[in-house]
Amino acid sequence: MTGLRSLVGATFTAAARTAALAVAALTVLVAVRSAPAAAEPGPIRLVSKSATEQAALAVTPALSGDGRYLAFRGTIGGLAGIFREELASGAIVPVVAGTAVPAGPGADATAPSISADGRYVSFTTRAQLDPADDPEASSGDVYVADLAGTPPTYQLASAADGAAASLGGDSVASPRVALSADGREVAFVNGGQVYRRQLDAARTTLVSVARDPLSGEMESGVPVPGGAVVELNGMPQATGAALSADGSTVAWLGAHLPAQVPLLSDERAKIEAEDASPIPYDEPLWRRVADGPAAPTRRVVGGGDPLAPGCPADGTLADPACRGPFPEITGKGESGNLAMGWIGTQGPIDPVPQLSADGRLVALLGNPTEATNVFLVDMAPSLTRDQALRQLTRQVAVRPSDEGAVVNREPFVPLNGHIWDLAVSADGQRLLFATARQRFPLAPPNLVTSPPAQLGLVEVYLLDLETESLHRVSHGEGGSSEASLGPGAGANGDGASAPSLDASGDLLAFASTAANLVAGDGNDASDIFLVEDHQGGSREAPVSISAGPPAPRVKARRRLALSASSLPNGDVKLVAVVPAAGRLQARVAAPLAVGARPRRLAAGRLRAAARGPLTMTLQLPPRLRRLARSREGLYATAHAAFRVRGGGRLRGQVQVRFHAQRAKKGAK
Numbered sequence: 001m002t003g004l005r006s007l008v009g010a011t012f013t014a015a016a017r018t019a020a021l022a023v024a025a026l027t028v029l030v031a032v033r034s035a036p037a038a039a040e041p042g043p044i045r046l047v048s049k050s051a052t053e054q055a056a057l058a059v060t061p062a063l064s065g066d067g068r069y070l071a072f073r074g075t076i077g078g079l080a081g082i083f084r085e086e087l088a089s090g091a092i093v094p095v096v097a098g099t100a101v102p103a104g105p106g107a108d109a110t111a112p113s114i115s116a117d118g119r120y121v122s123f124t125t126r127a128q129l130d131p132a133d134d135p136e137a138s139s140g141d142v143y144v145a146d147l148a149g150t151p152p153t154y155q156l157a158s159a160a161d162g163a164a165a166s167l168g169g170d171s172v173a174s175p176r177v178a179l180s181a182d183g184r185e186v187a188f189v190n191g192g193q194v195y196r197r198q199l200d201a202a203r204t205t206l207v208s209v210a211r212d213p214l215s216g217e218m219e220s221g222v223p224v225p226g227g228a229v230v231e232l233n234g235m236p237q238a239t240g241a242a243l244s245a246d247g248s249t250v251a252w253l254g255a256h257l258p259a260q261v262p263l264l265s266d267e268r269a270k271i272e273a274e275d276a277s278p279i280p281y282d283e284p285l286w287r288r289v290a291d292g293p294a295a296p297t298r299r300v301v302g303g304g305d306p307l308a309p310g311c312p313a314d315g316t317l318a319d320p321a322c323r324g325p326f327p328e329i330t331g332k333g334e335s336g337n338l339a340m341g342w343i344g345t346q347g348p349i350d351p352v353p354q355l356s357a358d359g360r361l362v363a364l365l366g367n368p369t370e371a372t373n374v375f376l377v378d379m380a381p382s383l384t385r386d387q388a389l390r391q392l393t394r395q396v397a398v399r400p401s402d403e404g405a406v407v408n409r410e411p412f413v414p415l416n417g418h419i420w421d422l423a424v425s426a427d428g429q430r431l432l433f434a435t436a437r438q439r440f441p442l443a444p445p446n447l448v449t450s451p452p453a454q455l456g457l458v459e460v461y462l463l464d465l466e467t468e469s470l471h472r473v474s475h476g477e478g479g480s481s482e483a484s485l486g487p488g489a490g491a492n493g494d495g496a497s498a499p500s501l502d503a504s505g506d507l508l509a510f511a512s513t514a515a516n517l518v519a520g521d522g523n524d525a526s527d528i529f530l531v532e533d534h535q536g537g538s539r540e541a542p543v544s545i546s547a548g549p550p551a552p553r554v555k556a557r558r559r560l561a562l563s564a565s566s567l568p569n570g571d572v573k574l575v576a577v578v579p580a581a582g583r584l585q586a587r588v589a590a591p592l593a594v595g596a597r598p599r600r601l602a603a604g605r606l607r608a609a610a611r612g613p614l615t616m617t618l619q620l621p622p623r624l625r626r627l628a629r630s631r632e633g634l635y636a637t638a639h640a641a642f643r644v645r646g647g648g649r650l651r652g653q654v655q656v657r658f659h660a661q662r663a664k665k666g667a668k
Contacts, residue, residue, distance in 0.1 A: 040449050040480050041462055041473050041508065041533035046518045047085060048074060048528035050092050054521075056100075058528045059511045062114045062121075062176040065245070065426070065503035069118030072511075072528050073110050073175075075100050080107040082123045084114070084147060087530065095121045095145045095152060096129065111172065113179035113186075116245070116503065120183025121145045122157060124172045129154040133164040140170040142188045144179070144199060157186040157197045161204040167195075174240030174352050176423070176500055180247040181357070187243035187250050192227025194241045194252050196289055207241070207250045207289055210259050211297065220293035226256045226275070230282040230343070230351065242355050245426060245503075248290035249359025251300070253343060253351040255280050260297045264304035266316045270330040274340045281330070282341035284353045284364055286379055300353060300362050300377050301342065301389055303329040308384040324385040326368040342366040354424040357503070361428035365419055371395040372418040374433055374463070392431070392463060393419060396439045396635065420458060421497050425505030431463040432473070432499035432508055439635050440655065443564055444468035447655040449480060450637075456483025457495025460510045462533065468563075473508060473531050476516040484514035486524075497526075506533055560642050560650040570628030570660030572618040574638055576652075578608045582644040588618055588656060590636035601636055601658075608642075620658050633659025 047070060048058030058074035070085045081097030095112070098104025109125040122144045129143055133156045142158040156164055158171030171190040173179075178187050186197045187207070194208040208228030210219045229239055230253045241252040254260060256275055258268050274281040284300040299305075304317055305324040315322035317330075332340045343351045343365075349372050354363040362377045374392040377385075395417075419435040436458045438451040445463055447470045452459065460473040474496050476482030484495050496512040508531040515521055517529055561577040576584055584606045589598040602618040618638065620628055627634040635657050642650045 041471055041531050042480075043531070044474065044477075044517050045530045046521060046527055047087065047090070047509075047530045048072060048076075049090070050076065051090060053077065054523050055527065056523055057525045059526050060110070060112060060175045060498045061500050061509040061511055061528045062112050063500045063502045063507055063509050064114045064118035065116030065181055066118070067502040067504070067507040069114060070509060070528065070530070071095065071112040071114040071118075071121045073112060074528075081109040081125075082112045082121060082145075084118065084121060086118075093147070093150075095147065096123060096125060096127065096143070096154070098127070111175035111178070111240070113173065113176055115179055115183030116181040117183075119146065119148055120179065121147065122173055122179045122183075122186050124188075130156055130164075133159065133166060139166065139168065140172060141166055142171050142173040142178070142186060142197075144183065144186060155199055157199065158188050158190055158195075159197065159202070159204060162202060164202065167191075167204070172240055174242060175498065177242040177352065177354065178240065180243055181245040181503075182247075185243060185247040187241045189229055189240050189252070191223075192229055192231075192255075193223045194228055194250060196243065196247075196250060205289065207287055208252070208254075208260070208285075208297070209293075211261065213258075216262065218294060218296060224256055224259045226259070228252070228254060228256065228260060228285075230255045230280070239351050242352050244355040244359030245357035246290075246359065249286065249288050249355055251284060251286045251353035251355055251359075251362060253282055253353070254285035254297075255282055257281065257283055257285075257299075260285060261299050262306045264306050264311075264316050264322055265314060266318075267302075267304045267330045270340070274330075280341075282343050282351070283329075284342060284351075284362070284366070286353070286359075286362060288359065298379065299324075299385065300364065300379070301325055301366070301368070301375065302385060303327045305385045308386075325389045329368045332368070342368060343372075348420065349418055350421045354422055356424060356428035357426035361424070363422055363424035363428065363431055365422050365433075367418070372420075374419055374422060374431060376424075376428065376431070376465075392442065392445065393433075393437075393440060394442050396437070396441055421499055423499040423501050425501045426503040427505070429465045430501060430505035431465075432460060432501055432510070433463070434458050434460050434496040434499060434510070436495065440470055441635065441657055443655060443657075445470045446563060447472075448653065450653075452483035453481045454483050456485050457512070457514050458497070459484055460496040460499055460508070460512075462508065471533075473533075474510065474512060474514070474517060474529070476514075477519055478516075482516070484512060484517060486513050486515035507531075508533060560640060560652040562638070562640055562652045562654040564638060564654050564656040566633065566657050566659040567617070568661045570620070570625060570633075570658050572602075572638070572656045572658055574604075574616045574618055574640070574654075574656070576614045576616070576640055576642065578611060578614055578642050579650070580611050580644050580647070581608055582642055582647075583607050584614050584616070584640060584642045586616055586618065586638055586640045588636045588638045590634065598637070601634075618656070628658040628660045633657050 048055040055074045055076040060073045062071045079097040080100040082095040085092045096106040096109045098107035105127040109123045111124045113122045143154045145152040167190050173188040184199045197204045210222045239253050271281045287297045288295050302324040310321035365372050376390045378388045417436045421434040423432045440447050445468045449472045462471045498511045500509045511526050513526045563575050588602040604616045638656045639653045
């Protein structure tokens with residue numbers, strides 16, 4: 001369940017803004033970025049339906065880069081398989097489909113990816129769409145459909161180099177990220193190895209090649225012994241691989257790392273021992289295939305960083321210069337409770353790394369030390385793994401034995417549950433993820449929309465790195481405070497899944513089993529939903545500018561920017577950037593038990609003589625300060641209102657954490 005990235009720079013149709021500029025008429029290509037805003041994304045539209053019926057089931061959406069088309073797997077009109085929808089008209093056509101009952105050829109098709117213009121769709125199926133090239137009737141193969149004509153034509157992608165004949169055995173492509181923006185390159189997994197197929201040249205290249213341990217050189221054409229990708233449920237190919245939109249880069253969740261990348265001597269020994277167990281060590285890997293056969297396979301994260309400056313050839317984890325961001329990762333399994341590695345055995349989490357359009361930025365899910373979180377890694381060669389990595393989410397772990405646990409009584413899953421699925425925009429600045437969590441302690445990014453008022457299913461959140469904001473996208477039709485509700489329980493990933501973004505990051509799609517997102521959703525199954533959000537993302541568009549009257553004076557838009565941080569003594573520092581002179585008021589509220597109404601915990605007032613930052617210290621009342629000294633502290637929401645002198649009022653909110661730093665043992 002991974003997201004299709006489309007080519008940066010694709011041209012989109014944009015609505016022209018009213019502009020009166022005294023210039024000669026001309027046509028130019030400009031990049032338009034909408035101003036950051038605190039408004040919520042929306043509204044939510046159910047799109048997995050034709051003019052006459054709603055799909056009985058719809059999952060795994062993949063948006064085209066230009067935002068015109070959506071591919072998905074589902075059942076509609078008595079057919080099951082892969083479909084493509086033109087979003088403007090709502091017209092749905094089958095890409096490959098068979099009768100739903102009994103299941104006909106093509107009904108098993110899964111894992112769609114779509115090209116930037118929507119013409120090509122890749123998928124995995126056991127149907128023999130080209131029997132001459134695919135003689136194994138029972139094997140799974142990857143195909144690319146060309147929808148330029150009717151009916152579509154199919155090209156075998158999981159084929160041998162220089163031929164159209166199948167590689168043999170089972171092949172699989174990851175959903176949403178297997179296809180390049182032009183639709184002519186595909187990444188897939190066969191026999192535990194990662195391949196890239198260039199369709200026009202009929203060329204298949206082994207991506208996951210072995211590394212010579214003596215010379216350190218990549219052995220072109222030599223597969224990784226034991227398989228390069230992690231096994232899921234006994235299927236080495238189940239995780240698939242991601243291909244960047246420009247076709248330059250491939251990423252996958254790797255297994256048998258000693259055969260693929262350089263390691264420190266002590267972590268190599270631990271990993272080799274774990275690889276001999278039923279659950280081998282896993283870690284995300286990255287390779288810039290555009291650099292040719294000598295291009296190295298690189299670790300994205302890890303316990304050690306043997307390539308870091310200052311790390312000797314015989315370096316170990318005991319040497320600070322050799323440590324990566326998670327030196328404890330190879331010791332996770334020593335307690336006997338967790339498998340070692342990046343993902344381990346944590347349920348239906350999508351482990352395939354996500355890539356920006358040029359492949360340089362890697363967004364990924366992992367649980368190196370705690371519940372699965374979101375990370376963004378810059379693969380620029382000059383960066384160490386510590387410098388390259390940014391953690392974007394963190395869990396809230398509360399147990400009944402903790403002091404202050406009265407604030408967050410059972411159930412705990414929404415506080416520290418996993419993040420299940422992830423997508424990233426073409427420029428790597430917007431991330432869409434699915435989780436049942438209700439609290440996000442890292443700030444920035446700041447949660448600027450309300451968490452659900454009740455416990456529900458997995459929701460979708462949009463993280464914007466430009467504005468350092470976090471928005472909840474999915475919610476009940478009753479409003480932004482209403483949780484997604486329906487069959488199942490969010491603890492195991494039920495609810496929202498398979499988020500997808502167009503190239504600009506402005507168009508958001510996801511699947512959800514929730515029954516209350518829109519009125520009239522009556523199939524009691526998963527559907528595909530669409531949300532437009534024009535607060536961020538770049539769009540390049542041809543804009544015609546013609547002569548006109550003198551430009552009117554445009555009043556600058558005013559907004560209230562908020563951020564918050566914990567002070568060592570347990571107080572909270574609230575910073576508000578105000579646009580003019582005026583008066584700031586803030587109040588902090590939180591429920592002190594599950595189901596209880598939020599209580600006012602702190603408040604403050606300040607006056608501003610001019611525009612700029614205002615800093616306010618918020619304190620808990622004495623009877624509640626013990627909660628700030630608990631292990632997790634007390635999470636609450638700060639609501640701020642700023643009255644502009646002689647003008648209107650601006651409002652905003654931000655999540656805050658009252659958390660005192662504990663004195664270290666032995667400190668005087």
